[in-house]
Amino acid sequence: MTTNHPTAAILIIGNEILSGRTQDTNVKFIAERLDKAGIKLLEVRVIPDDESAIVETVNTLRAHYTYVFTTGGIGATHDDITAACLAKAFGVPLEINEETFTILQNHYKESFNASRQRMALMPRGSELLKNQICTATGFKIENVYCLAGMPTVMQNSFTLLLPSLKTGAPFVSNTVKCDLREGDIAQALTDIQNAYVSVEIGSYPFYRTPPDIGTSFVMHGADPVAVTNATNAVIAMVEQFGGTYTVDWFCKK
Amino acid sequence: MTTNHPTAAILIIGNEILSGRTQDTNVKFIAERLDKAGIKLLEVRVIPDDESAIVETVNTLRAHYTYVFTTGGIGATHDDITAACLAKAFGVPLEINEETFTILQNHYKESFNASRQRMALMPRGSELLKNQICTATGFKIENVYCLAGMPTVMQNSFTLLLPSLKTGAPFVSNTVKCDLREGDIAQALTDIQNAYVSVEIGSYPFYRTPPDIGTSFVMHGADPVAVTNATNAVIAMVEQFGGTYTVDWFCKK
Numbered sequence: 021m022t023t024n025h026p027t028a029a030i031l032i033i034g035n036e037i038l039s040g041r042t043q044d045t046n047v048k049f050i051a052e053r054l055d056k057a058g059i060k061l062l063e064v065r066v067i068p069d070d071e072s073a074i075v076e077t078v079n080t081l082r083a084h085y086t087y088v089f090t091t092g093g094i095g096a097t098h099d100d101i102t103a104a105c106l107a108k109a110f111g112v113p114l115e116i117n118e119e120t121f122t123i124l125q126n127h128y129k130e131s132f133n134a135s136r137q138r139m140a141l142m143p144r145g146s147e148l149l150k151n152q153i154c155t156a157t158g159f160k161i162e163n164v165y166c167l168a169g170m171p172t173v174m175q176n177s178f179t180l181l182l183p184s185l186k187t188g189a190p191f192v193s194n195t196v197k198c199d200l201r202e203g204d205i206a207q208a209l210t211d212i213q214n215a216y217v218s219v220e221i222g223s224y225p226f227y228r229t230p231p232d233i234g235t236s237f238v239m240h241g242a243d244p245v246a247v248t249n250a251t252n253a254v255i256a257m258v259e260q261f262g263g264t265y266t267v268d269w270f271c272k273k
Numbered sequence: 274m275t276t277n278h279p280t281a282a283i284l285i286i287g288n289e290i291l292s293g294r295t296q297d298t299n300v301k302f303i304a305e306r307l308d309k310a311g312i313k314l315l316e317v318r319v320i321p322d323d324e325s326a327i328v329e330t331v332n333t334l335r336a337h338y339t340y341v342f343t344t345g346g347i348g349a350t351h352d353d354i355t356a357a358c359l360a361k362a363f364g365v366p367l368e369i370n371e372e373t374f375t376i377l378q379n380h381y382k383e384s385f386n387a388s389r390q391r392m393a394l395m396p397r398g399s400e401l402l403k404n405q406i407c408t409a410t411g412f413k414i415e416n417v418y419c420l421a422g423m424p425t426v427m428q429n430s431f432t433l434l435l436p437s438l439k440t441g442a443p444f445v446s447n448t449v450k451c452d453l454r455e456g457d458i459a460q461a462l463t464d465i466q467n468a469y470v471s472v473e474i475g476s477y478p479f480y481r482t483p484p485d486i487g488t489s490f491v492m493h494g495a496d497p498v499a500v501t502n503a504t505n506a507v508i509a510m511v512e513q514f515g516g517t518y519t520v521d522w523f524c525k526k
Contacts, residue, residue, distance in 0.1 A: 040304030064290070098459070133456065133459075135459030220322075226423065
């Protein structure tokens with residue numbers, strides 16, 4: 021595995037994912053960008069909108085990783101409990117964030133009712149995380165970033181906060197897609213993996229409508245020269261086994 | 274939350290999800306079917322192809338939930354370490370499963386090389402989980418079901434194993450989609466939630482291209498009468514606030 025990279029976890033707070041109603045897309049969006057920023061995403065968890073689950077999981081994750089990104093539960097309704105849970109997790113009061121209160125008041129004017137005022141409640145010590153889509157009140161406390169669940173809003177907030185994070189050498193990856201079966205090349209691939217220990221080599225077979233059957237090899241790492249050399253070794257292996265292939269090179273994107 | 278329902282966790286073993294390369298779809302597939310079977314999915318985790326992470330997470334999850342479903346890491350290559358990790362987690366030897374060995378041998382014949390023979394290695398006490406797509410060697414040990422990462426194969430295996438699980442009263446859900454903003458109805462919605470404690474009421478605002486802005490309310494629970502009554506209360510609330518709406522009723526699917 022890599023060293024000297026900041027690490028991260030994503031915590032999806034959402035009954036709608038656990039019931040199967042909603043296809044999550046927030047993980048992929050955040051994961052791709054962390055990877056390019058050289059921040060190693062090491063864990064994702066999806067948990068219910070449940071106080072004890074949120075408090076316990078946040079405290080576990082924030083102790084283990086450089087950054088924790090949560091999505092969901094920051095609106096105006098009864099099921100939006102992220103801010104209250106984070107206050108509990110950090111052992112600080114939940115209180116009105118004045119900056120947020122003013123922004124919401126100016127936006128909602130006469131519609132700034134008690135439910136919307138609740139959206140200005142944040143754990144003491146939080147900073148508002150803005151977005152350019154709506155008035156959703158994401159916030160950051162220490163190394164935990166609490167974002168909206170709605171993808172458009174989450175994406176905008178995350179894009180705005182990303183430059184403030186400590187980053188590492190960017191991860192890059194090449195993909196070699198070929199028509200060989202992984203069981204035929206497994207030993208040769210192991211030899212390549214052993215020769216390039218700084219590169220994670222993944223083997224992903226696919227069985228679609230014949231003849232669309234084969235394997236994709238993904239070479240991923242923070243050393244672009246090693247990733248390129250490992251990719252060339254995999255290409256040579258595919259040629260040696262008589263396979264045909266296409267390559268998706270990171271440097272041509 | 275619900276009572277008397279079997280519980281479950283999903284464990285996605287996959288560097289390709291954590292690097293952002295791959296959009297996971299296995300969670301939604303399994304989650305939807307567990308929900309209909311009355312099995313309460315309470316947690317999802319995504320972790321790397323890393324022995325200590327797998328062993329530790331499997332042991333945590335299997336102690337907490339009725340069922341654990343893992344996906345990924347059961348092929349023929351060096352990155353396929355699920356079986357070895359499960360043996361370690363359960364403290365049992367990793368050994369040839371004779372049934373699996375015979376199936377693989379009959380399928381691959383003269384191509385049944387050392388790498389493919391490795392696919393017949395399972396923790397002692399495992400049962401093979403079959404699928405109708407390919408020879409991928411999913412297995413079950415106690416309450417842990419280890420499935421392929423490839424969606425087509427995972428889906429087929431899961432569909433075949435589902436009837437063997439202990440189930441509960443099926444969960445159902447109705448969705449009311451309307452053009453109201455959640456901040457306007459939050460208090461009224463809280464009152465409905467308090468009146469129907471057996472129903473989880475979720476509020477999901479959406480901000481798409483105007484005028485496609487509003488909120489979806491999801492009423493979810495194992496008591497279809499309570500879910501229906503809560504839905505009717507939400508509809509009455511939307512009408513009272515002058516909203517227009519559509520309803521997706523579970524009973525009309």
